[in-house]
Amino acid sequence: MTPLEPVALLSEDWLFVLRNTDYLLFGLLWTLALTATSLTLGFLLGFPAGLVEVYGGRYSKTAVENVGVVLRGTPILVIIMVTYFGVGLSPAFVAATIALGLRSAAYQAQVFRGSIQSVSSGQLEAARAIGMSKWDGIRRVVVPQALRRSFPGFQNEFTIILKDTSIAFAIGLAELLTRSYDLFVQRTTAVLEVILFVSLLYFIVTFSTNRLLDYLEGYVAIPGGGR
C-alpha cells in the first residue's frame, strides 16, 4: 500500500482553491491595507468630530452633526461610486479609502461622542477648579478616560469596516472578495469552496483582531475598575 497523499482526499474544487491560495492571500493583504487606511482616516476625522459634538459651539456642532447624518444615511455603494466615478479619485485604493474612511468617521464620531459623554462632568469641573483651561482639562482628564471606554464601539467599527472593504469590488479593487469572484467565475463548480475559504480568512482576521483589542482594553484598563 502506498500512503495516501493528503491532497488526494480533497475534491478537485478544493484543490482549485488550494492552488489559488496565494492569489487570495494577496487579496487579503489589500483588504487589510484598506481596513487600516479607512479606520485611520475614520479615527483622524471621527475623534475630533466626536469632541466637537460634545464641546463644540452651536454652529460647529450643527455642521458636524449634519455631515454625520448624511454620511450615515447614504449607502456605502453610493459613497464609493461618488468618490471613484463622481469625484474621479484614483487609484481605486484611494477612492475606496476616502469613501470608507469618511463613512467610518461618521460612525466613529458617535462612538467617541458616547464615550466622552459617559465621563462624569465632575471630572472636567475638577480640572477647571484647579485652574486648567477647558481644552487642557479635556485633553488630560476627559480624553484618556473616554478613549478607554471606546474600545467596545471601536471593535464593532473595525469588524464592520473589515467586511465592508469588499464594497471596493464595485470599483474593481483586487481585494479579497473581488479575487474570490475572479476565481469562481473561472470555475463555477467551486463557488461554495471559494466562498467558504474566503469566509474563513475574514473570520480569522476578525477573531484575532478582536482578541487583540480585548487584550489591549484590559491592558490599559484603570486598576480597580475606574468609575
Next chain:
Amino acid sequence: MADPLLRLDDVEQSYGDERVLDGISFEMDRQDVQVLIGPSGSGKSTILRCINRLVEIDDGDIELDGDSIFTMDENDLRRQVGMVFQDFNLFAHLTAIENVTLGLKHVLDMDDEAATEKAERQLEQVGLLDQRDSYPAELSGGQKQRVGIARALAMDPKLMLFDEPTSALDPELIGEVLEVMRDLADQGMTMLVVTHEMGFAREAATDIMFLDDGRIVEHGPPEQLFEAPEQERTAEFLERLTALHGGIHG
C-alpha cells in the same frame, strides 16, 4: 485694617427663571473658617461655585484679596481658590499622587521632580503617602476625599471651598476627613465650608451662616446660632439638624 480676603457684595444668581441667590453679602478675613448651612436648594453650593466662577453671577460683585474676580483671568482665579467636591471628582485614570501632580505640572508648570516632591508632602499631610500609587477606585471614600483635599491644597490656594465634603461618605469615614479639615483650620487656612456636620461647625467655625431661599437668614459665631439664634427659622433648622447629625463626629 487690610481688605478682607473675600467679599461678596449683593450677589444675585438665577438659573433660568429660578432665583438661586437673592442678594448675598458677606466677608471673610484671612484664617476665618465660615460654615454655610441651610436646607437643600437654599443656594449653598451655588455660592461656592460663584466664588471660583464655575457658575457666573447675574449681579453684584465678588472680591478676592481686594480685586474683583471678574477682572481676573478665570484660570488665575481658580489657582488661588481650592475646591473640594461632595463626590470627590478625583481624576479616575490617575493615581493618588498623579491627581496631585497634574495641576502642579500643567497649571503651575513645575518640573516632574519638584511636583512629585510637593505632592508627596501634600499626601503626607492628609496621611496618605502610603497610598500614593493607588487609583481612586482602590481607595475608600474617606481616602478619596483626603486626596481631593491634597490636590486642592497643592496649588497653595488663598482660600479653600468645601462643598459638603463628607455628605457622600459612610458614617465611619467622616471622622478622618473632618480631622484633616480641622488640622487645616488650625494651620490658619481660610475656609468656606458647606456642611451639616454640626460638631465641626461648633468647634472649628469662626462664623456660621444660615441660608434659606437664596438669602442669608442669620450670620454669627457658633455660640450665637446654637445657643441663642435670633431667627425662628434658624432655631428650627438647627434643632432638626442636631437631632440628625448632633455632635456625633465632633
